[in-house]
Amino acid sequence: MENWKPLNREQALAARDFSRAGETFIDHKGLLHEISYLILTPLGYYVIVSKQALQHVEKHPKAARYKTDFPHFLNNPDLIAPNYEFETAQLYYKVAEGTLLAIAVHQKDDLRFVTTMHKAPTIKGIREKKISQTDFLYIRGGFKWKKWK
Amino acid sequence: MEKMEIRFCGEVIEFIFGSSKRIVFGDESQPGLEIGRDKKSQKIVAFMCLDFPYLYNRILQGLKVKPISRRFSVESVDEGDTVSPICDPRVKNATLAEIVQWVWEKYYAHLAQETAMEVAA
Numbered sequence: 001m002e003n004w005k006p007l008n009r010e011q012a013l014a015a016r017d018f019s020r021a022g023e024t025f026i027d028h029k030g031l032l033h034e035i036s037y038l039i040l041t042p043l044g045y046y047v048i049v050s051k052q053a054l055q056h057v058e059k060h061p062k063a064a065r066y067k068t069d070f071p072h073f074l075n076n077p078d079l080i081a082p083n084y085e086f087e088t089a090q091l092y093y094k095v096a097e098g099t100l101l102a103i104a105v106h107q108k109d110d111l112r113f114v115t116t117m118h119k120a121p122t123i124k125g126i127r128e129k130k131i132s133q134t135d136f137l138y139i140r141g142g143f144k145w146k147k148w149k
Numbered sequence: 150m151e152k153m154e155i156r157f158c159g160e161v162i163e164f165i166f167g168s169s170k171r172i173v174f175g176d177e178s179q180p181g182l183e184i185g186r187d188k189k190s191q192k193i194v195a196f197m198c199l200d201f202p203y204l205y206n207r208i209l210q211g212l213k214v215k216p217i218s219r220r221f222s223v224e225s226v227d228e229g230d231t232v233s234p235i236c237d238p239r240v241k242n243a244t245l246a247e248i249v250q251w252v253w254e255k256y257y258a259h260l261a262q263e264t265a266m267e268v269a270a
Contacts (some may be wrong), residue, residue: 027159056158
């Protein structure tokens with residue numbers, strides 16, 4: 001496992017890994033993605049942020065405000081939870097300016113990549129009792145997750 | 150009947166039929182779908198699926214149990230770098246279930262077939 005440590009916004013921006021920038025991969029739909037950068041997450045793996053994911057987020061003006069915060073949100077999320085509806089995706093949560101933002105990270109083969117970021121009212125699956133605290137993959141120390149259930 | 154734009158980003162699909170300026174997507178127990186509400190008015194303005202190839206069947210089954218009665222007209226499909234106008238009568242004045250079926254057939258079914266053939270080979 002890589003040596004992860006939580007970084008602040010500026011440190012996370014500086015920690016972006018551009019070594020694979022410009023490389024491409026095909027997602028499940030057959031869409032070509034061009035890698036912008038990778039960032040190390042608390043789960044010990046790198047997540048790809050592609051140009052296509054950034055373009056997609058831009059279409060949601062409120063979420064797009066935080067587009068440049070992807071490195072920080074992925075490196076230092078408040079919570080990482082599985083999406084109970086399918087196994088190969090995880091949701092990274094971060095509270096910014098009193099708003100809960102969810103970043104969807106998918107996996108295909110050995111690649112993990114961001115697909116979208118959106119505002120969310122709650123942590124998916126908690127209210128419906130589809131997941132519980134024991135399913136969380138990571139919680140930042142001090143994060144009051146019950147506020148978002 | 151409401152005008153709809155469909156947006157793809159990989160396996161994520163958004164069905165947008167209202168202002169997308171302040172959508173909050175939440176789980177409201179509609180299988181396979183996140184419900185997008187306008188933050189101020191709380192009106193439903195979008196649906197989103199976080200993994201359409203995997204959840205397609207679950208969405209259709211969920212819509213049988215919890216149908217969405219509104220009807221939509223798909224005006225365009227945004228595939229990231231291209232936005233294509235849609236003139237297909239199958240997705241004019243259509244239910245969400247009909248639109249989901251159409252998306253699967255038009256954009257994903259051939260990929261599923263290719264994958265099955267690769268596995269068989």
